[in-house]
Amino acid sequence: MAPPSGLHHSAVPSDFETPYPPLVRSSTVPASLRSHRADPSHLAPEDAYAPLSPHRHPGAYVRGGDGSGTDARPRRVRRDDTSRSRSRRRKRFQKLLWVKQSYPDNYTDQATFLENLQRNPRVRPYDFWPLVADSTVIVQHVCSVIIFVVCFVGIFQERVSPVSVVGWGSFATFLGWLLWDWWVSHETHEGSGDDGARGRIMRGGSRTYREYRPPLQQDSSGLGQSMPNVSTVSISSTSNLPSATSSTSNLLQDQLPPHRPLQAPSSAAGSSTLLVPGHAPSRSVSSVNSIASQGTNPNSPTTTTTTTHRLGPDGPDQPPTPSPTARNSRAYVRVSTIKSAILIYFTLLGLSPILKSLTRSTSSDSIWAMSFWLLVINIFFFDYSGSSWVGSGSGGGGGTRGKRMPVASLSTNAALMASTVLASRLPSTGQVFSLTLFSIEVFGLFPVFRQYARHRSRRYHVSLTVLLVLGAGAGVGMVLGDDDAGGWPWKRGLLGMLVGCLIAVLAMGGCAWWLIGLQKYKNEIYGPWDPARPIIISRRHWDDD
């Protein structure tokens, strides 16, 4: 079988020295692949060791020497009869390394070079209005930062009383929490499956519930609302935002001793004894709170049924009608939440004198610069994606029941540090305490509410955005007004609102338009050299590392 191919070699001067043993196709090709030879574009193994004539110029290429090869192989003769196009196509350059090409090594084939190059394969064009709608998240966050700064300036210039700031802030937080909780219980009660952020929130809630086994037999108490989270006793509530939520809400609850018996006649004794004296605003707040809370569940005859109604389907793993132990555990959760909330409250109160003198040796200019940069960090590193609740238990195979951790902890930490250093500029302990508490509400709890509001309904989201823009504009307008005006500079506030709205609209529309305009510069290159992205289905959790 070999001699004919040897002839082939002598007849065809090769591009290189070719001492390779000429194999005959019939001996090498697997039986199953014979059928492929009918396909004219398919390569056969013999292409590897049947070098064609030396050839440098593709245009002038004439397939010399093929006659000897064809004569030597009867098999090929038959095939040449059937498909003449195949023999012409075989001259073509092939992107294969095992084939002895009849082209020089640096030959670049116009047809196949970079044929697999993809440009911008995954680009989807942006639309204007969805882009504007998405940018509202950023506007919301920037506005809340502005409101915080405005409040600080107001406190610093002693235009507003710190107590009123923290009082109104806490009131708003409490209202927000009620709303949030109502949404949660409502949605869970509807029995809709958990999707997205809400589902993760629910799972997290049930996890904390599981963590605290019910050792105490206590009746349900409080406002008849479920308290899905238990806060760990720590002053740095940045590590666990939901815990901060509940803590502050509990702070508010703690200020409601006169109303509590009305709602929960058989409440736990330990929790109702707390009274924070001397806060007139909080009293008024508490009364409104109680009204609001009663409004949320107006037609519930007893607290116990309400609790059952609300608490029951809180976690997805929980049966619809909870057992008494579940209710008791809820009560226990509430009590421990209250405990930790008290602890946070008093720790803040105790730390306030220390915070007050924290940066006494530092000049104010450094503080302004530092807090500016910290707030910039907060804005830039904030997680606007709305999916900040991820399981951090990445090591485990399950991973779904991991501990909740905000991704944007850098952002929150920066904001709280900014508020701390800003608070340390304030002269009195009460002011320091108020500002710190307010910052926890603004930077720790408010983003959770915003995120949930966005998830819940577009209407809430838009109205919240408008509210925030108006508030920020008005605040800036008032703060920029001169001091000696006396009373509230309403005019400036209105002007600020107008300007704020104008700026927000211009920024949102302009940035969206700009981004769409920039898309024409996009040039992503993908090709076979890029590492493939493996698709693995049997493992749910996949860390890209």
Add this chain to the structure above:
Amino acid sequence: MAPTYNIAMVSDFFFPQPGGVESHIYQLSTKLRDRGHKVIIITHAYKGRTGVRYLTNGLKVYHVPFFVLYRSASFPTVFSFFPIFRNIVLRERIDIVHGHASLSSLCHEAILHARTMGLRTVYTDHSLFGFADAASIFANKLLKFSLSDVDHVICVSHTCKENTVLRASLDPLMVSVIPNAVVAENFRPLDHPAETSARSFGDHHPPPARRPLGPHDMITIVVISRLFYNKGTDLLTAAIPRILENHPHTRFIIAGDGPKAIDLEQMIEQNVLQDRVEMLGPIRHEEVRDVMVRGHIYLHPSLTEAFGTVIVEAASCGLYVVCTQVGGIPEVLPSHMTVFAKPEEDDLVAATGRAIAALRANKVRTELFHEQVKSMYSWTNVAMRTERVYNGICGAISEAEFYGYDAVNGAGSWSAARGRSGVQSFALIDRLKRYYGCGIWAGKLFCLCVIVDYLIFLALELLFPRDKIDICPDWPRKERKVDGKEAG
């Protein structure tokens, strides 16, 4: 008589460190020496390897003392290598500087200095890079700098060529594709006769067919790879239990080590596969063949690969190859030796199933693979093709012949600054033109580097004049083998 050259191979990666680039340099140098050229190797000092060393075949290795940064890549100090490099080059009367591996800063610096000194430069790229992440962008910029003024580039596969052309904005005609090769004698199947003269193969009868596999014979699947993410170990971890579940009479042998080994072990324990999956841990390159011949199928789940020498080695050992269709892998082996899979768990399982079925049906004549691979890939061939590149850049073969007629005729379409054999100018201003086009800021920075390099060169000429540097005696050159036919 064809010209012979004095060639300096420069790379951070060389023995005693094992690896693909290292053996490439060694094999290529050996074969070039066999063809009558003089080859020296410049690398950085390894632990216990310093100074000048001769390998057993007379290959001279300079171990330059350099600070090693990461995975034996030296610290990039753009100019500090120049004095000693110039000394070596003058001492050895080097004509061509050939750098290897894109992550080797020694190689890039050597190319820069060699051009400053007026030498011809060749660069061989062994790896693929993306364009997306920051590290790749940085590496690509550096590559652009170093390859702005290089005479020729060699890539190990067509995919690698496309990638390098894009990364460094090169003229595609400046880039040759010369694949890696294997030493087929070191990767013989188990029952293969030790010495088969290639010349007498015409009279040699093909090796006897293997004993056909019955339906209940054990089929062994071998995996030899470093267990990293980009080697597809995650795919492997996901696929092994399913393959073993679908095919009862199969087992795995896995050799190699890496950070993903723990995942594999976890998978073995979770699925209780201790008796069907054997993990050998890290093995040396000499042992690869001994592991390979224990199996029937070689599974290569890599996610990116410029060439994939290991699948050639596996095919040479007579293994049926199942591999992912990524990078340059589809170019490497003919389709009757391989089963391709998409880099997906399902497809990998299915492809392995097809391979097992084909083996069980005895449709694949793996005993013939060795001779076929031997005829496809040899280092002698690689050396010949590399020699043609040397001839092309040194002007031994004409420009029209080297680059093709159409390129010369259409010379107006090529930029004047881009080098061409014979036209490639060493004048500083021409070199600066080439570097200036690298980018708005980078171009100016690169020009600055080149000017500084040139000034250093002038200073070195003054401080250490050429005539004061000893010329070292050459190792006796081998007689050039008479080819009869001259390459090119």
